[in-house]
Amino acid sequence: QVQLVESGGGLVQAGGSLRLSCAASGQTFSIRTRSWFRQAPGKEREFVAGINWSGGGTDYADSVKGRFAISRDNAKNTVYLQMNNLKSEDTALYYCAARTFTIKRTPSEYDYWGQGTQVTVSS
Numbered sequence: 001q002v003q004l005v006e007s008g009g010g011l012v013q014a015g016g017s018l019r020l021s022c023a024a025s026g027q028t029f030s031i032r033t034r035s036w037f038r039q040a041p042g043k044e045r046e047f048v049a050g051i052n053w054s055g056g057g058t059d060y061a062d063s064v065k066g067r068f069a070i071s072r073d074n075a076k077n078t079v080y081l082q083m084n085n086l087k088s089e090d091t092a093l094y095y096c097a098a099r100t101f102t103i104k105r106t107p108s109e110y111d112y113w114g115q116g117t118q119v120t121v122s123s
Contacts, residue, residue, distance in 0.1 A: 002026045002112040004096045009117030012086055016121075020081040022096030022114060031098045034079040036070065037107055038092035038119075045095070047105035051079060059103045064090075088123040 008020040022034065035050035049070040050059045058070055069082045079096065094117050097110040104110070 002028055002031060002098055004098060004112055004114035006094065006096045006114045006117040009094060009119045011120045011122065014086060014088055014121055014123045016086050017082070017084045018086065018119060020083070020094055020096075020117060020119075022079045022081075024077045024079075024098065028077055028098075030100045031112075032101055033099045033103045034072065035097045035099075035103065035110065036079075036081045037095045037097055038090075039095070039116075040089075040092040043092075045107045047107075048094070049081060050103035050105075052103060057103070059105070061105075083119070086119075086121045088121050090119060091121045092119060093117070094119050 003025045004022055006022050012018055032053055036048040037045050038048050039045040047061050051070045051072055067085045072079045096114040098112040099110045
């Protein structure tokens with residue numbers, strides 16, 4: 001089993017920045033992909049960004065490309081999501097997820113999930 005714990009959410013004004021963190025523990029040796037998803041009230045969970053744990057390759061949703069950056073710290077077993085130039089439409093519950101194969105954008109493809117951290121952007 002793998003446990004994921006997110007942190008770093010909060011309330012920020014439009015145009016501001018936040019950095020989310022997701023720490024992993026447990027049997028992490030099998031994990032190849034770590035990703036961020038988000039879910040706004042009344043909407044489906046959507047892919048935000050993903051990173052290949054060994055090679056560092058990344059993928060981003062078009063809506064965040066150029067504003068968000070995903071990175072990893074292998075020693076700390078932690079993945080980060082740096083969010084800049086935040087917009088009101090970025091308001092959502094942000095989830096960290098992990099899977100044992102390559103980056104996918106579909107939530108059902110992921111094996112492990114964190115509890116989520118709330119990001120609220122005020123306009």
